Amino acid sequence: MQDTFVTIARFPYSTEAQIAKGRLEADGIEVFLRDNLTIDTDPLVSQAIGGVKLKVLAKDEERAREILKSIKAYSVDNEGHPIVCPNCKGEHIEMYTSINNFKSLMSFLIGLLFFTLPFSARYQYKCEDCKTEFPIKN
Structure with missing residues (x-):
């Protein structure tokens, strides 16, 4: 269970997700983006597929959420x-x-x-x- 990725945030565009990803990686949290290439190819499908998903390992979920909350x-x-x-x-x-x-x-x-x-x-x-x-x- 600790080796699985969980979605902690969704963004309409990959640029916003990349900023959050960079911040989390700077704190040593492994991050994975899903559907970012699809939305970069056709931004109009963002809402249809649920945006860019920011995923972290389950063991880092709580710490990652606190970091994202602190930079809002x-x-x-x-x-x-x-x-x-x-x-x-x-x-x-x-x-x-x-x-x-x-x-x-x-x-x-x-x-x-x-x-x-x-x-x-x-x-x-x-x-x-x-x-x-x-x-x-x-």
Whole structure:
């Protein structure tokens, strides 16, 4: 069982997987990528086959997951300081776009129809620790 590979992460493109692979190999963890050549050949099949799979030996799984978790980028403010959750004071904050009013819906639809970027988007933050959602403060 210890000589088998387990999937610890999936990436839509092989470039992201190569970065994670390099970081894990630098820490002495043996890494194997699966389906990276298929996706490099035809990136449109990435979602159909489940992306590039990052695999490590079962004995290294826990340590590899901790390393990947430690290098994940979280949201920062304009000065480079981590954004803090107003509820739990955690710093594991992700930014996402929301369509929550008519203006942002119309912007999304126009962008979809004319292949342009939306000109009105609302951004929110979400804490990964306590799942609190809060708006950007300007």
